[in-house]
Amino acid sequence: xxxxxxxxxxxxxxxxxxxxxxxxxxxxxxxxxxxxxxxRGADGPAALVISEKQRAQIAGLRTAIENTEKAASVIQxxxxxxxxxxxxxxxMRSLALDSANxxxxxADAIAxxxxxxxxxxxxxxxxxxxxxxxxxxxLDGSVGVSGxxxxxxxxxxxxxxxxxxxxxxxxVTGVAEQAYISSGFTTxxxxxxxxxxxxxxxxxLNGGTDKAGVITRINEFTEQTGVIADDPAGAxxxxxxxxxxxxxxxxxxxxxxxxxxxxxFGTAQQTDVGANISGTINSLAAAGKGxxxxxxxxxxxxxxxxxxxxxxxxxxxxxxxxxxxGTVAVQNQALQFQIGPNRFQTAEIAINNIQTDALGVAMSxxxxxxxxxxxxxxxxxxxxALEVIxxxxxxxxxxxxxxxxxxxxxxxxxxxxxxxxxxxxxAAESVIRDTDFAETVAEFTNNQxxxxxxxxxxSSATQTTQSILSLLQ
Numbered sequence: 001x002x003x004x005x006x007x008x009x010x011x012x013x014x015x016x017x018x019x020x021x022x023x024x025x026x027x028x029x030x031x032x033x034x035x036x037x038x039x040r041g042a043d044g045p046a047a048l049v050i051s052e053k054q055r056a057q058i059a060g061l062r063t064a065i066e067n068t069e070k071a072a073s074v075i076q077x078x079x080x081x082x083x084x085x086x087x088x089x090x091x092m093r094s095l096a097l098d099s100a101n102x103x104x105x106x107a108d109a110i111a112x113x114x115x116x117x118x119x120x121x122x123x124x125x126x127x128x129x130x131x132x133x134x135x136x137x138x139l140d141g142s143v144g145v146s147g148x149x150x151x152x153x154x155x156x157x158x159x160x161x162x163x164x165x166x167x168x169x170x171x172v173t174g175v176a177e178q179a180y181i182s183s184g185f186t187t188x189x190x191x192x193x194x195x196x197x198x199x200x201x202x203x204x205l206n207g208g209t210d211k212a213g214v215i216t217r218i219n220e221f222t223e224q225t226g227v228i229a230d231d232p233a234g235a236x237x238x239x240x241x242x243x244x245x246x247x248x249x250x251x252x253x254x255x256x257x258x259x260x261x262x263x264x265f266g267t268a269q270q271t272d273v274g275a276n277i278s279g280t281i282n283s284l285a286a287a288g289k290g291x292x293x294x295x296x297x298x299x300x301x302x303x304x305x306x307x308x309x310x311x312x313x314x315x316x317x318x319x320x321x322x323x324x325x326g327t328v329a330v331q332n333q334a335l336q337f338q339i340g341p342n343r344f345q346t347a348e349i350a351i352n353n354i355q356t357d358a359l360g361v362a363m364s365x366x367x368x369x370x371x372x373x374x375x376x377x378x379x380x381x382x383x384x385a386l387e388v389i390x391x392x393x394x395x396x397x398x399x400x401x402x403x404x405x406x407x408x409x410x411x412x413x414x415x416x417x418x419x420x421x422x423x424x425x426x427a428a429e430s431v432i433r434d435t436d437f438a439e440t441v442a443e444f445t446n447n448q449x450x451x452x453x454x455x456x457x458x459s460s461a462t463q464t465t466q467s468i469l470s471l472l473q
Contacts, residue, residue, distance in 0.1 A: 018454035025447035054429040060341025061422040068415040071337040078138045081131040096385045099376035128355040141353030151326030153308040158358040160302015168282035175319040176277035176291040179250040180240035184264035191261030224377040245290030248274035289362035360388035
Protein backbone atom coordinates (compact mmCIF):
# COMPACT_ATOMS: atom_id res chain seq x y z
CA UNK A 1 0.00 0.00 0.00
CA UNK A 2 1.36 3.46 -0.90
CA UNK A 3 2.39 5.80 1.87
CA UNK A 4 0.68 9.19 1.47
CA UNK A 5 0.13 12.19 3.71
CA UNK A 6 -2.57 14.10 1.79
CA UNK A 7 -5.25 11.55 2.55
CA UNK A 8 -5.38 9.38 5.65
CA UNK A 9 -8.00 6.91 4.45
CA UNK A 10 -7.72 4.55 7.46
CA UNK A 11 -8.33 7.46 9.80
CA UNK A 12 -11.37 8.53 7.77
CA UNK A 13 -12.71 4.98 7.86
CA UNK A 14 -12.20 4.81 11.61
CA UNK A 15 -13.89 8.18 12.04
CA UNK A 16 -16.88 7.13 9.93
CA UNK A 17 -17.38 3.96 11.93
CA UNK A 18 -16.94 5.90 15.18
CA UNK A 19 -19.68 8.35 14.10
CA UNK A 20 -22.01 5.48 13.40
CA UNK A 21 -21.29 3.89 16.75
CA UNK A 22 -21.74 7.26 18.49
CA UNK A 23 -25.13 7.84 16.78
CA UNK A 24 -26.27 4.35 17.71
CA UNK A 25 -25.12 4.93 21.29
CA UNK A 26 -26.99 8.26 21.45
CA UNK A 27 -30.15 6.60 20.13
CA UNK A 28 -29.87 3.88 22.76
CA UNK A 29 -29.44 6.53 25.46
CA UNK A 30 -32.51 8.40 24.14
CA UNK A 31 -34.64 5.24 24.13
CA UNK A 32 -33.51 4.31 27.64
CA UNK A 33 -34.12 7.82 29.01
CA UNK A 34 -37.57 8.35 27.38
CA UNK A 35 -38.85 4.78 27.60
CA UNK A 36 -39.92 4.96 23.94
CA UNK A 37 -38.24 3.43 20.93
CA UNK A 38 -40.24 5.73 18.60
CA UNK A 39 -39.49 9.34 19.57
CA ARG A 40 -39.74 11.02 16.16
CA GLY A 41 -40.98 10.22 12.71
CA ALA A 42 -37.51 9.18 11.55
CA ASP A 43 -37.43 6.42 14.17
CA GLY A 44 -40.21 4.56 12.31
CA PRO A 45 -42.62 6.50 10.05
CA ALA A 46 -45.22 3.74 9.68
CA ALA A 47 -44.98 2.77 13.34
CA LEU A 48 -45.43 6.41 14.37
CA VAL A 49 -48.64 6.77 12.30
CA ILE A 50 -50.15 3.61 13.76
CA SER A 51 -49.05 4.50 17.29
CA GLU A 52 -50.50 8.02 17.21
CA LYS A 53 -53.85 6.70 16.02
CA GLN A 54 -53.83 4.17 18.83
CA ARG A 55 -52.90 6.89 21.33
CA ALA A 56 -55.91 8.93 20.20
CA GLN A 57 -58.12 5.85 20.61
CA ILE A 58 -56.69 5.17 24.06
CA ALA A 59 -57.41 8.74 25.18
CA GLY A 60 -60.92 8.45 23.73
CA LEU A 61 -61.55 5.15 25.51
CA ARG A 62 -60.46 6.59 28.85
CA THR A 63 -62.72 9.63 28.41
CA ALA A 64 -65.63 7.46 27.26
CA ILE A 65 -65.27 5.26 30.34
CA GLU A 66 -65.39 8.37 32.52
CA ASN A 67 -68.46 9.53 30.55
CA THR A 68 -70.31 6.28 31.25
CA GLU A 69 -69.49 6.56 34.96
CA LYS A 70 -70.83 10.13 35.05
CA ALA A 71 -73.91 9.04 33.10
CA ALA A 72 -74.54 6.28 35.63
CA SER A 73 -74.42 8.91 38.38
CA VAL A 74 -77.08 10.94 36.56
CA ILE A 75 -79.32 7.88 36.20
CA GLN A 76 -78.83 6.94 39.86
CA UNK A 77 -79.78 10.47 40.93
CA UNK A 78 -83.04 10.29 38.98
CA UNK A 79 -83.77 6.74 40.13
CA UNK A 80 -83.19 7.69 43.76
CA UNK A 81 -85.76 10.47 43.53
CA UNK A 82 -88.22 8.13 41.79
CA UNK A 83 -87.75 5.62 44.59
CA UNK A 84 -88.82 8.25 47.11
CA UNK A 85 -91.84 9.17 44.96
CA UNK A 86 -92.74 5.48 44.81
CA UNK A 87 -92.67 5.34 48.61
CA UNK A 88 -94.97 8.37 48.81
CA UNK A 89 -97.42 6.82 46.32
CA UNK A 90 -97.58 3.62 48.35
CA UNK A 91 -98.46 5.70 51.43
CA MET A 92 -101.10 7.58 49.42
CA ARG A 93 -102.57 4.26 48.35
CA SER A 94 -102.90 3.20 51.97
CA LEU A 95 -104.66 6.47 52.77
CA ALA A 96 -107.07 5.99 49.87
CA LEU A 97 -107.82 2.45 51.01
CA ASP A 98 -108.46 3.67 54.53
CA SER A 99 -110.76 6.41 53.26
CA ALA A 100 -112.74 3.90 51.19
CA ASN A 101 -113.72 2.23 54.48
CA UNK A 102 -116.59 4.68 54.89
CA UNK A 103 -118.48 2.35 57.20
CA UNK A 104 -115.92 3.16 59.89
CA UNK A 105 -114.48 6.59 59.13
CA UNK A 106 -116.21 9.81 60.05
CA ALA A 107 -115.81 13.13 58.23
CA ASP A 108 -112.87 14.19 60.40
CA ALA A 109 -110.90 11.01 59.65
CA ILE A 110 -111.49 11.33 55.93
CA ALA A 111 -110.54 15.03 56.00
CA UNK A 112 -107.30 14.14 57.77
CA UNK A 113 -106.53 11.52 55.10
CA UNK A 114 -107.25 14.05 52.35
CA UNK A 115 -104.99 16.63 54.00
CA UNK A 116 -102.14 14.11 54.04
CA UNK A 117 -102.79 13.18 50.41
CA UNK A 118 -102.71 16.85 49.42
CA UNK A 119 -99.40 17.24 51.23
CA UNK A 120 -98.06 14.14 49.46
CA UNK A 121 -99.08 15.57 46.08
CA UNK A 122 -97.21 18.78 46.89
CA UNK A 123 -94.16 16.78 47.95
CA UNK A 124 -94.11 14.76 44.71
CA UNK A 125 -94.31 17.97 42.69
CA UNK A 126 -91.52 19.49 44.76
CA UNK A 127 -89.28 16.47 44.19
CA UNK A 128 -90.04 16.56 40.46
CA UNK A 129 -89.18 20.26 40.24
CA UNK A 130 -86.04 20.16 42.39
CA UNK A 131 -84.30 16.91 41.41
CA UNK A 132 -81.25 17.86 39.37
CA UNK A 133 -77.69 16.80 38.57
CA UNK A 134 -75.60 19.92 38.80
CA UNK A 135 -77.96 22.45 37.26
CA UNK A 136 -79.68 19.97 34.91
CA UNK A 137 -83.30 19.26 35.83
CA UNK A 138 -84.14 15.55 35.59
CA LEU A 139 -87.80 14.93 36.43
CA ASP A 140 -89.71 18.01 35.31
CA GLY A 141 -89.93 16.90 31.68
CA SER A 142 -87.07 19.07 30.42
CA VAL A 143 -84.97 15.98 29.59
CA GLY A 144 -87.86 14.06 28.04
CA VAL A 145 -90.62 14.91 25.64
CA SER A 146 -91.55 18.52 26.34
CA GLY A 147 -93.86 20.87 24.52
CA UNK A 148 -95.26 24.36 24.24
CA UNK A 149 -98.49 25.66 22.76
CA UNK A 150 -99.35 28.69 20.68
CA UNK A 151 -102.80 29.10 22.29
CA UNK A 152 -103.32 29.88 25.98
CA UNK A 153 -106.41 27.65 25.98
CA UNK A 154 -104.21 24.60 25.35
CA UNK A 155 -101.85 23.09 27.92
CA UNK A 156 -99.23 20.50 26.99
CA UNK A 157 -99.36 17.66 29.54
CA UNK A 158 -96.86 15.06 28.35
CA UNK A 159 -95.53 13.12 25.39
CA UNK A 160 -94.94 9.45 24.81
CA UNK A 161 -91.67 7.53 24.47
CA UNK A 162 -92.15 7.37 20.68
CA UNK A 163 -93.35 10.93 20.12
CA UNK A 164 -91.46 12.68 17.32
CA UNK A 165 -90.30 16.25 17.57
CA UNK A 166 -92.49 18.54 15.50
CA UNK A 167 -95.24 21.15 15.41
CA UNK A 168 -98.78 19.75 15.37
CA UNK A 169 -102.16 21.39 14.86
CA UNK A 170 -104.77 21.01 17.61
CA UNK A 171 -108.50 21.24 16.86
CA VAL A 172 -111.60 20.58 18.96
CA THR A 173 -114.51 19.09 17.02
CA GLY A 174 -116.73 18.34 20.01
CA VAL A 175 -116.54 20.26 23.28
CA ALA A 176 -116.09 18.65 26.68
CA GLU A 177 -118.78 19.47 29.19
CA GLN A 178 -119.04 19.54 32.94
CA ALA A 179 -122.18 18.12 34.52
CA TYR A 180 -124.32 21.04 35.63
CA ILE A 181 -127.75 21.92 36.99
CA SER A 182 -129.30 25.40 37.21
CA SER A 183 -131.54 26.27 40.12
CA GLY A 184 -133.75 29.13 39.03
CA PHE A 185 -132.90 30.86 42.33
CA THR A 186 -133.30 34.61 41.78
CA THR A 187 -134.64 35.81 45.12
CA UNK A 188 -132.49 37.99 47.36
CA UNK A 189 -132.48 35.72 50.42
CA UNK A 190 -133.69 32.30 51.53
CA UNK A 191 -137.04 32.42 53.28
CA UNK A 192 -136.24 29.47 55.61
CA UNK A 193 -133.66 26.87 56.49
CA UNK A 194 -132.99 24.38 53.71
CA UNK A 195 -130.89 21.24 53.25
CA UNK A 196 -129.33 20.54 49.86
CA UNK A 197 -127.97 17.07 49.20
CA UNK A 198 -125.26 17.25 46.51
CA UNK A 199 -123.64 13.98 45.43
CA UNK A 200 -124.63 12.42 48.74
CA UNK A 201 -123.34 15.28 50.92
CA UNK A 202 -125.90 17.19 53.04
CA UNK A 203 -125.38 20.96 53.10
CA UNK A 204 -127.45 23.03 55.56
CA LEU A 205 -128.42 26.53 54.43
CA ASN A 206 -129.76 29.03 56.94
CA GLY A 207 -132.82 31.11 56.29
CA GLY A 208 -132.02 34.75 55.51
CA THR A 209 -128.85 33.85 53.57
CA ASP A 210 -128.49 35.82 50.36
CA LYS A 211 -127.50 34.35 47.02
CA ALA A 212 -123.79 35.11 47.44
CA GLY A 213 -123.90 33.45 50.86
CA VAL A 214 -125.57 30.35 49.43
CA ILE A 215 -122.85 30.08 46.75
CA THR A 216 -120.10 30.46 49.35
CA ARG A 217 -121.69 27.87 51.61
CA ILE A 218 -122.01 25.27 48.83
CA ASN A 219 -118.40 25.86 47.77
CA GLU A 220 -117.22 25.09 51.30
CA PHE A 221 -118.06 21.45 50.49
CA THR A 222 -116.48 21.33 47.02
CA GLU A 223 -113.74 18.93 48.13
CA GLN A 224 -116.39 16.48 49.28
CA THR A 225 -118.90 16.94 46.46
CA GLY A 226 -116.63 17.76 43.52
CA VAL A 227 -119.16 20.48 42.68
CA ILE A 228 -118.75 24.24 42.28
CA ALA A 229 -121.54 26.79 42.72
CA ASP A 230 -121.52 30.01 40.68
CA ASP A 231 -123.78 32.62 39.16
CA PRO A 232 -122.62 33.03 35.54
CA ALA A 233 -125.65 34.82 34.19
CA GLY A 234 -126.16 37.03 37.24
CA ALA A 235 -129.63 35.63 37.78
CA UNK A 236 -129.60 32.08 39.16
CA UNK A 237 -127.34 29.69 40.99
CA UNK A 238 -125.76 26.97 38.89
CA UNK A 239 -123.99 23.90 40.19
CA UNK A 240 -121.29 22.30 38.03
CA UNK A 241 -118.72 19.59 38.54
CA UNK A 242 -115.04 20.45 38.79
CA UNK A 243 -114.26 17.70 36.31
CA UNK A 244 -115.13 17.50 32.64
CA UNK A 245 -116.29 14.41 30.82
CA UNK A 246 -118.70 11.50 30.89
CA UNK A 247 -117.32 10.30 34.22
CA UNK A 248 -118.29 13.59 35.89
CA UNK A 249 -121.83 13.53 37.27
CA UNK A 250 -123.94 15.54 39.64
CA UNK A 251 -127.00 14.58 41.70
CA UNK A 252 -128.90 17.14 43.73
CA UNK A 253 -132.08 17.20 45.77
CA UNK A 254 -133.49 19.68 48.29
CA UNK A 255 -135.77 19.16 51.27
CA UNK A 256 -137.71 22.25 50.17
CA UNK A 257 -139.96 22.64 47.14
CA UNK A 258 -138.67 24.76 44.33
CA UNK A 259 -140.46 27.94 45.31
CA UNK A 260 -139.06 31.37 44.56
CA UNK A 261 -138.16 31.79 48.23
CA UNK A 262 -135.96 28.63 48.24
CA UNK A 263 -132.80 27.73 46.32
CA UNK A 264 -135.10 26.50 43.56
CA PHE A 265 -133.63 23.01 43.14
CA GLY A 266 -136.75 21.36 44.50
CA THR A 267 -137.52 18.02 46.16
CA ALA A 268 -137.36 16.05 42.91
CA GLN A 269 -133.89 14.58 42.42
CA GLN A 270 -132.02 16.07 39.48
CA THR A 271 -129.00 14.55 37.75
CA ASP A 272 -126.65 15.40 34.92
CA VAL A 273 -123.57 13.88 33.31
CA GLY A 274 -120.75 15.66 31.52
CA ALA A 275 -119.39 14.89 28.06
CA ASN A 276 -115.94 14.00 26.76
CA ILE A 277 -114.08 16.16 24.31
CA SER A 278 -113.38 15.08 20.74
CA GLY A 279 -110.83 16.52 18.36
CA THR A 280 -107.68 16.04 16.34
CA ILE A 281 -103.93 16.39 16.85
CA ASN A 282 -101.81 16.62 13.71
CA SER A 283 -105.05 16.32 11.71
CA LEU A 284 -105.58 12.78 13.04
CA ALA A 285 -108.40 11.79 15.37
CA ALA A 286 -107.32 11.91 19.02
CA ALA A 287 -108.80 10.06 21.99
CA GLY A 288 -110.91 12.31 24.18
CA LYS A 289 -111.28 11.92 27.94
CA GLY A 290 -112.74 14.77 29.95
CA UNK A 291 -111.07 17.89 28.61
CA UNK A 292 -107.90 16.12 27.45
CA UNK A 293 -106.95 14.94 23.98
CA UNK A 294 -104.45 12.11 23.47
CA UNK A 295 -102.82 11.48 20.11
CA UNK A 296 -103.00 7.77 19.30
CA UNK A 297 -101.25 7.59 15.92
CA UNK A 298 -98.79 9.29 13.63
CA UNK A 299 -95.71 11.32 14.50
CA UNK A 300 -97.48 12.96 17.46
CA UNK A 301 -98.48 9.63 19.05
CA UNK A 302 -98.51 9.89 22.84
CA UNK A 303 -98.95 13.68 22.96
CA UNK A 304 -101.53 14.72 25.56
CA UNK A 305 -103.01 18.22 25.77
CA UNK A 306 -105.64 19.72 28.03
CA UNK A 307 -108.19 22.22 26.74
CA UNK A 308 -109.40 25.13 28.85
CA UNK A 309 -112.89 26.43 29.49
CA UNK A 310 -114.67 28.64 27.01
CA UNK A 311 -114.87 31.97 28.82
CA UNK A 312 -116.28 33.98 25.93
CA UNK A 313 -119.84 33.63 27.14
CA UNK A 314 -121.35 33.31 30.60
CA UNK A 315 -123.72 30.66 29.29
CA UNK A 316 -120.93 28.38 28.01
CA UNK A 317 -118.65 28.25 31.04
CA UNK A 318 -119.32 24.54 31.45
CA UNK A 319 -117.71 23.58 28.14
CA UNK A 320 -114.26 23.75 26.64
CA UNK A 321 -113.22 25.88 23.71
CA UNK A 322 -114.03 24.61 20.23
CA UNK A 323 -112.55 24.84 16.76
CA UNK A 324 -108.89 25.29 15.80
CA UNK A 325 -106.70 25.84 18.85
CA GLY A 326 -103.33 26.67 17.34
CA THR A 327 -100.40 24.30 17.54
CA VAL A 328 -98.38 22.30 20.01
CA ALA A 329 -94.62 22.23 19.43
CA VAL A 330 -93.13 18.97 20.73
CA GLN A 331 -89.43 18.43 21.38
CA ASN A 332 -87.77 15.19 22.35
CA GLN A 333 -84.92 16.44 24.55
CA ALA A 334 -83.71 13.08 25.76
CA LEU A 335 -80.45 12.87 27.70
CA GLN A 336 -77.60 12.23 25.25
CA PHE A 337 -74.51 10.40 26.47
CA GLN A 338 -71.22 10.03 24.55
CA ILE A 339 -70.34 6.49 25.60
CA GLY A 340 -67.82 5.57 22.91
CA PRO A 341 -64.39 6.87 21.81
CA ASN A 342 -65.57 7.80 18.31
CA ARG A 343 -68.07 10.07 16.60
CA PHE A 344 -71.77 9.26 17.08
CA GLN A 345 -71.09 6.43 19.52
CA THR A 346 -73.86 7.67 21.80
CA ALA A 347 -76.83 6.48 23.81
CA GLU A 348 -79.92 8.38 24.90
CA ILE A 349 -82.79 8.03 27.33
CA ALA A 350 -85.79 10.26 27.93
CA ILE A 351 -87.20 10.99 31.39
CA ASN A 352 -90.65 12.44 30.99
CA ASN A 353 -92.44 14.78 33.37
CA ILE A 354 -93.44 12.98 36.57
CA GLN A 355 -95.26 15.83 38.29
CA THR A 356 -98.68 14.82 39.56
CA ASP A 357 -100.43 16.66 36.73
CA ALA A 358 -98.76 14.22 34.31
CA LEU A 359 -99.38 10.96 36.24
CA GLY A 360 -102.52 8.87 35.88
CA VAL A 361 -103.73 11.09 33.05
CA ALA A 362 -107.02 10.56 31.18
CA MET A 363 -107.94 7.15 32.56
CA SER A 364 -111.16 5.79 31.11
CA UNK A 365 -114.04 5.44 33.55
CA UNK A 366 -112.36 7.59 36.20
CA UNK A 367 -113.63 10.95 37.41
CA UNK A 368 -110.10 12.26 37.97
CA UNK A 369 -107.99 13.37 35.01
CA UNK A 370 -104.66 13.11 36.84
CA UNK A 371 -103.07 12.35 40.19
CA UNK A 372 -103.11 16.05 41.07
CA UNK A 373 -106.94 16.03 41.15
CA UNK A 374 -107.66 13.07 43.41
CA UNK A 375 -109.67 13.30 46.57
CA UNK A 376 -111.01 10.61 48.90
CA UNK A 377 -113.95 12.46 50.41
CA UNK A 378 -116.49 9.87 49.28
CA UNK A 379 -116.54 6.12 48.69
CA UNK A 380 -116.64 6.47 44.91
CA UNK A 381 -113.90 9.09 44.87
CA UNK A 382 -111.68 6.89 47.04
CA UNK A 383 -112.16 4.02 44.60
CA UNK A 384 -111.26 6.25 41.63
CA ALA A 385 -108.31 7.68 43.56
CA LEU A 386 -107.02 4.14 44.14
CA GLU A 387 -107.10 3.45 40.42
CA VAL A 388 -105.22 6.67 39.62
CA ILE A 389 -102.61 5.99 42.31
CA UNK A 390 -102.11 2.43 41.04
CA UNK A 391 -101.62 3.79 37.53
CA UNK A 392 -99.11 6.35 38.84
CA UNK A 393 -97.21 3.59 40.67
CA UNK A 394 -97.09 1.60 37.43
CA UNK A 395 -95.74 4.61 35.52
CA UNK A 396 -93.06 5.37 38.11
CA UNK A 397 -92.08 1.71 38.42
CA UNK A 398 -91.85 1.33 34.64
CA UNK A 399 -89.67 4.42 34.41
CA UNK A 400 -87.42 3.11 37.18
CA UNK A 401 -87.15 -0.18 35.31
CA UNK A 402 -86.21 1.64 32.10
CA UNK A 403 -83.54 3.64 33.91
CA UNK A 404 -82.18 0.54 35.62
CA UNK A 405 -82.03 -1.39 32.34
CA UNK A 406 -80.29 1.55 30.66
CA UNK A 407 -77.70 1.74 33.44
CA UNK A 408 -77.05 -2.00 33.60
CA UNK A 409 -77.35 -3.10 29.98
CA UNK A 410 -76.08 0.01 28.23
CA UNK A 411 -73.80 2.06 30.46
CA UNK A 412 -72.19 -0.63 32.62
CA UNK A 413 -71.91 -3.19 29.81
CA UNK A 414 -70.38 -0.65 27.43
CA UNK A 415 -67.96 0.52 30.15
CA UNK A 416 -66.83 -3.06 30.85
CA UNK A 417 -66.29 -3.68 27.15
CA UNK A 418 -64.32 -0.46 26.77
CA UNK A 419 -62.08 -1.36 29.71
CA UNK A 420 -61.19 -4.61 27.95
CA UNK A 421 -60.66 -2.76 24.67
CA UNK A 422 -58.50 -0.18 26.45
CA UNK A 423 -56.31 -2.90 27.94
CA UNK A 424 -55.72 -4.55 24.57
CA UNK A 425 -55.17 -1.27 22.74
CA UNK A 426 -52.62 -0.09 25.30
CA ALA A 427 -50.82 -3.45 24.94
CA ALA A 428 -50.75 -3.11 21.15
CA GLU A 429 -49.48 0.47 21.31
CA SER A 430 -46.84 -0.57 23.82
CA VAL A 431 -45.46 -3.20 21.44
CA ILE A 432 -45.04 -0.55 18.75
CA ARG A 433 -43.71 2.34 20.81
CA ASP A 434 -42.34 1.33 24.19
CA THR A 435 -38.65 0.55 24.74
CA ASP A 436 -37.67 -3.06 25.35
CA PHE A 437 -35.16 -2.30 28.09
CA ALA A 438 -33.47 -5.73 28.03
CA GLU A 439 -32.78 -5.46 24.32
CA THR A 440 -31.90 -1.77 24.40
CA VAL A 441 -29.48 -2.12 27.36
CA ALA A 442 -27.68 -4.85 25.42
CA GLU A 443 -27.49 -2.56 22.40
CA PHE A 444 -26.32 0.31 24.63
CA THR A 445 -23.48 -1.83 26.06
CA ASN A 446 -22.45 -2.95 22.59
CA ASN A 447 -22.54 0.57 21.18
CA GLN A 448 -20.64 1.92 24.17
CA UNK A 449 -17.88 -0.66 23.59
CA UNK A 450 -17.75 0.16 19.87
CA UNK A 451 -17.39 3.88 20.64
CA UNK A 452 -14.55 3.20 23.06
CA UNK A 453 -12.81 0.88 20.57
CA UNK A 454 -13.45 3.24 17.67
CA UNK A 455 -11.93 6.14 19.59
CA UNK A 456 -8.81 4.08 20.30
CA UNK A 457 -8.53 2.93 16.67
CA UNK A 458 -8.97 6.47 15.38
CA SER A 459 -6.16 7.57 17.66
CA SER A 460 -3.91 4.85 16.22
CA ALA A 461 -4.90 5.66 12.64
CA THR A 462 -3.73 9.23 13.00
CA GLN A 463 -0.28 7.94 14.01
CA THR A 464 0.38 5.99 10.78
CA THR A 465 1.56 9.09 8.88
CA GLN A 466 4.34 9.54 11.39
CA SER A 467 6.21 6.63 9.73
CA ILE A 468 6.68 8.73 6.58
CA LEU A 469 9.00 11.07 8.51
CA SER A 470 11.49 8.26 8.99
CA LEU A 471 11.89 8.06 5.21
CA LEU A 472 12.93 11.72 5.11
CA GLN A 473 15.70 11.41 7.68
